[in-house]
Every structure is written in structure tokens, then in C-alpha cells.
Amino acid sequence: MTTYYMEAMTAGENNKKIAWITSGGPVEPLIAMDIIPVYPENYGAMIGASKMGEDLCVKAEDMGYSSDLCSYARADISCAQVNGGPIGGLPRPDMLVCCNNICGTVLKWYEVQARHFNVPLFILDTPVCHTGYSPEIAAYVRRQIDEYIVFLETVTGKPFDHDRMVAVGHLALQGQKLWQRVLKTTTHKPSPMSAFDAFFFLALIVTLRGTQIAVDFYEELLLEMEERIQKGISIVPQERYRLLWDNLPIWYQLKWLSKKFSDHDACLVADTYTSAWCSSIQYIDENKFLDSMAEAYTRIYLNTGVDQMADQVLDMIRLYDVDGFVMHSNRSCKPYSFGQMDIMKIVREKTGIPVLMLEADMVDPRSFSLSQTDTRIDAFMEIIKQKG
């Protein structure tokens, strides 16, 4: 990751263009065009994890942005003004690529940055599949993939390299399959890693999807996890309870949360967040990558209906054989958080496992109460232990 950021920071010197792109955005064509993708959301996570979120969010609020807006967006908008955050701001973009498959917030956020940097903005508009994918959506998104290629050719002044795209497509799928296998190693009891590890290992499948580096990294990681399984090494020393996590991490409290659950002999074996980067593998045809991209990018977890999301949660509960479900009600992420209460009800009815909902925010610590969370986790674990 350090090499990646070093390369991004010196892109101009190496005559490379930089695209800022949303976390669910179509990165593969950028890689094929030798454009360096930079992820403000990944930087938002770094800001949160290094506890710099509050200061940057306040700066955005001073600029007139409401404190109710997404904290990734607030942190990024102020970083662009003051070069803040752990690496002193992100390299200036030559273009912006926004895919609204994760939320409508990114659309507004990227408009703000397009005005600020005065650079071209491409929007991949992926209509929400409330009850399924439709031929209208398929045709619309597929047409936009072609528009995207033309956009990239125009901004770079270079023709699109279709041969390179084929290779990148293979690597992207390979990377996602490996990531999926890494995540599935936690089906083993005891689990060799936890969601807290996955939150960090995730960085490469987001930022370097479609590269050999990501494939190599996950191959190595997979071997390591398999080795841990063979040797019986678990991430939580005395794993007795297995939990599923929902929504983005609470970046500034990961260490505390990890210890908190571990002290209860509980392991967060899986989560709905990191698995999103391999949730649409089934739609990818590596021999027709550009064609299948439309469906793969549109049918991701967050871009489906609440009942479909609940079905995926139920599948995960069965696959990972969990004893409890922890939901982060995240003030910053409305499409992820609204509907959670219905999912909670469905999970309770269909599985009977205890569900805990924690009120917080992924980056802004002002929406988090440590003492309250502490008490609620204790009470939740008490119920699980009684059931166990």
C-alpha cells in the first residue's frame, strides 16, 4: 500500500494520470489505461483509523457542510482544501470517476470535487435493483461502459487498449476469487482471522483490483491463513462465540472493539462490508469482461433491495455458523443503515440469534459513546453466553 501511495503521489513526474474513483467504481479500465486510481473512501478510512476524523469533519462544517453528511465526504472535502490527513492529502486528480452503486452521496461529493478541481467527471449510473435486474437497466449500464471508455480516451488522449483490458479482467476476477477464499477461511473453527483483519486486508482488492500485485498478495495471505488453520492458530485465543458484523467499520475504535469482543471469547468471523468486493463474482464473465461489468457493478450488495440484503445476511449466518449479529447503525451511511431494522427483524425471526445494534459513525467519533457501547456489548454477550 505504501508503494501504491508513493506511486500515486509522484504520478505527475512519471507522466501518469490520476483518477479519483469511488470504492464501488469500475477500476479495471483505469488499470488497463495505466491511469492511477485513487480512492478518497480508502483515505477516509485511513483518516478514521488515525483518529483525524473529527478535526477534518469540523473543517468541512466550517465550510458550510452539514454535520449530518457522510463523514468520508466531509473529511475528503476538507482534505482537498487543507491537504490534511495522515499523508498530507491526496494527489490532485486529472479526472473523477463516480459510480452510484454504493449511494447517492458519492454523486454529490464528486460534483463538489469536480467544481473544486475543475476536472472532468464521469458518472456510471447504476439503477437500484430493488427487486431484480431488468433488461432496461442492463442496456443502460452497458451503454455507459462504452461511454466510459470514450471518456478515458478523451481525457488521456490515448486509444483504449482492449488487449490489456482482457488481461486486467482476468486479474480482477482472480483477485476477487482469492479474496473470497481468504474470507471463507473463517468458516473454520476456530477462525484464523477476524473481520478486524479483513477491514485492513481489504485495501488491495479495493485499490489494486486488476493488478498482479493484488493477486500475489491474496495468494500469500491465503497460504498464511491455511497454514494457521493447519496449525490450529486462532485469532481469538479462546474462540467460543462467532459473530457477524454489518456495515462499515468504526475505524477509530477498531482496536478497542477487537479487544472487547476477544475478551468475551467472541470472534467477528465475517462481515457484510468486506465481502461486497467479491459479492458479484457470479455475474462476471472473464472472457467478456466489459460486457459483464455492467451487471457485476450494478448488482452489488448495497444496490439491491432490503429483502435481498437480508437473504445474503441469512446465507452468511449459515455459512459462518454464527451465534450473534452485530449491526453498526452508521449515521454516515444511509443506504447501508436504513433497512437495518427490517433486516434485524428478519434475522431474529428466521434464525433466533441475538442481534445488537450499535449507534455510531465510521469516521466522526462525536457520534460514538464508548461507555454506552461497552455496556451494550456486555449485555449482548451475556445473552449469547446464556443461549450457548
Place this chain on the structure above:
Amino acid sequence: MKEIIPFHTAINDPAALAENIKEKSTQIIGYMCSYAPEELIHAAGFHPMRLFSSKSDIVLAENHLQAYCCSLVRGVLEDSLAGRLDYLDGTVFPHTCDSIQRLSDIWRLNTDYSFFADVVLPAKLNTLSARAYMTDVLNKFKTDLEKAIGRKITPADLSASIGLFNRIRKSLTRIYELKSNSPSIINGTDLFAIVKGAMIMDRKALAHQLETIVQMLETKTPAPSSAKRIILSGSICDMPDVYTLIEATGGTVVADDLCTGNRWFEGQMDETIDPLTALTARYADRAVCPAKHSGNFTRGDNLLALATTHKADGVIFAVLKFCDPHAFDYPYMKDILDKAAIKSLHLELDDQQQGLGQLSTRLETFTHMI
């Protein structure tokens, strides 16, 4: 003006209005967004009814939507779960914002009206592929409606409906024009009632009622007005008190950039072309909602043009708390006004708002400042 009384009656008791409509064996389809294709709903023989929160306490919706969801979305869900919308035969959700997107799912899973449709319009409006997709989606919605009524919606049905809504739009535009020319011609509360009423009343009768009001206003010789000329910009403004308070502090609303105002009714649909193409053109070209994309500066440019055309002394941003699309646009729209030396005030509204004291003080300070 006695012609405005039915509008006040309608908005004060939408349920009673709905019952009257149902007595005529007309079924009612509700929606919350100004992109809902009313013309299609009407052409299918349904009564199109915009939904607003009754502003009752949130009790049942607490089990579905967290407190950081806007009061409109929570309020309308509360009304539905509490049975206050039992007059509805169906609902339609055009894709709007993240909150309404999820409301659509929650609604589908927890309510039991006989008709339900998502009309997932594009979020991007300024490309040919988005327009083609919009036509496809409108066509699909037309088919959904046809299935519900068991007959085809003919081009003639749709053209007649477009003609009717054009009459409504034309009258509303004219009333706004008259208000801007002579602000004392009609007060804010009456104007509010007319516009809100126009979103819920029987459209055939409404078209006629509005034309009568236009005629009445055109013959009036209003007193000259020295009130400060204000433009309201924001999401929905479902608080008549805002208009009353502005007037009490020496201002008057001469134009708006609201989802429950100009953005909803401005412009005409082309009656000379294929009706579905005309629908697409209108919904793609109308003053854009911030939850949709039509260029990076479109909304700011529109607001500045509106302020200039209407010689505004000031702009009041009236935005619902937790409305992300508007909150993202506010800093740059304010900046555009600042550069043009137009003063603005930012109000964060909540349907469950208690007490108007603070609002009154802020409006008073603002009107005196401009």
C-alpha cells in the same frame, strides 16, 4: 378570495379529500417525489396524490427508520403504518435519494396496498443513454399500470392527460408570475395552499379552478408592495408558517426553487410529439433536483438566474434536516449568491418542528439585513 377556500380545505384534510375521490370509484396512487409521472398515473384512470407527512409523532416508524432519517420519510411511513393512508390503492417510488430508496423497500415489505411500483429513473439526466433509459422505465411503468387496470393506456389517453397537466402547469406558472409582478396580489399562505392543493386535488376540476383564479387575479389592481423580495430554495417546504413569518417580518416570497413549487410545475410538455417522448423530455429537462445530476453548476446557475429575473433582495435556503442532496449543494449555491452580492439565509426545517420563536427571530434579522 372564495375561490381559494377549497384549496385550504383540501390541504387541511387530505384524507377527507381522498374519501370524496374514492366515492367516485376512482382509485388513488400516492407518491412522494416530484419526478413521479403523474400524467401516466392519471392516464390510467388513477387519481395521483402527492404524499406529505401529517406531522404526527413518530412511534411505529421508529421500528424501521433511525432518527437520522429525514422527517418527511419517517413521517409518511408513520402515516402509512398507523393506517392514516388506508385510502391509498397503491404507491409509486421514483428513485430519489438514498432515504427514499430504502423507504421504498421498507414500504414494499411492510404495507399492503394493492399496487406498488418502483420507477427507477436515472440519476444522471444529461446524456442520450440516460434519456433512452428514462423512456424505457416510463414505458415499463406504463405496462405495470396497464396490468393493474386490465386495459391499454392509449396514446390518446396519455395525450389528454398531458394536455390537462399542461393546463395546470400553465396556470400555476401564471399565478407565480402575477405574484412576482405584484407581490400583494395574493398572500403566501394562499399561494402555498394553491400549490399544495394542486398536488392532491382532482385534476380535472383543478385545471378549471386554477384558470378561474388566474382570471380573478388578472382583474385585480393590487396595492403597491414595498416588501423585501425573497426566493425560497430547497427541498419540500410543507410549512405555511414560513410564508406567514416572512410576511410578518416585512418580506414576501416572489419565486421559489422548491420541489413543492417551481421545480415541480415549471415548463410545458410538448403536445405535438409522441407522448412518451414528451414525458421523457420534460422530466429530463425540468429544473433538476439535487438528487439527480445534470451538470456540475446547473442548480447554482438556475438559482442565480431566478434571483436575477425576480429581482430578489434575498434567498432563503429552506432544507429539511438530514436531506443530504440539498446539504451538499448549499455551500456552493450560497457562494454563487455571495459573489453576486445576494444575501442568503440557511434554515434547517423539520416536519416535527416545535415552536416557531427561533425561526421568527432569524427571519426577522434576515429581512432587516437585506
